[in-house]
Amino acid sequence: IFLLDIADWNNIRWFECMESLSKIVGKQNVHFAIRQHVKGRSMAFNETDPDSKPFSEFGEVLNYEEAKKHGYNMIKVLRYAVRSDLAESIEKVLIDTQQNQRKHSDEKDHNVLPDLVTTSDIPDRVLIDRPGDVVHFFPTTWGKDNMSSLRCAVSRAIQAVGREANLTVFTDFSSFGAGDESGRSEIHDSYPIGLLHYKIVVVAQRDFHEGHFRLMEALIGGALVMTDPMHPLPYMLEDGKSVVVYTSLEDLKAKIRYFLEHEEERLAIAGRGFEVASTHHRTWHFMERLVFGRWSYF
Structure with a gap:
């Protein structure tokens, strides 16, 4: 029997569920996996905080060894997978774009995606072609909860570097979807287009808990993805190789400038990030870890 807790905040009664089921089927036949694996994260930002303020209150990784001491199976850690509905939507946008390009170009037009010639594995x-420079799908201010000050600060930093370097940036989700629960329930038609429009997609987690859909959504879009630190990065993701980790707002702005000026590096990291997301973090990989117990691959 597999019990899963994929909520942002863990259910305080999950251990009771394990105990009750174990009395019926035996401890070794009950497996439990939980998404929350960090406690004490506190990344709240004030508008007066300097961009040089380093991210530091990451919290600590939870130790679930206690359950094993009592004879239960090891508590497993879950991570978010790529949303299949988004992956399919992106594929549809790309196919529709290619078909439209064929209709409006002759056979010698090498801008048509299927005719791209490259000796790389990207x-x-x-x-x-991505005409936009940087996007973060969150506004500069948000009054609906008290858990998004970091996200707002990230958007303000992106707007600032956009003005300083004359970049094409966007920091909102009004054109690409909705916030709160509705944003998790369905894919807005414009969201996959937005992911394909920008060279760099920045993501940031909520102030008080780690993990979100946005990271894998951004990676599957094929842009260079920048994220705040995680404990640890999901399986196979490496800073500077398949994703870029920023450790302060100042660091974020510097890395945006750098990777927009160094296209070859940007594309290489973006390509590797897409590969990791598509070959290790689809929903069927998630199920394989559950069924076959490949828990080191979280």
């Missing part, structure tokens, strides 16, 4: 999705 996927076509990464090499498409």
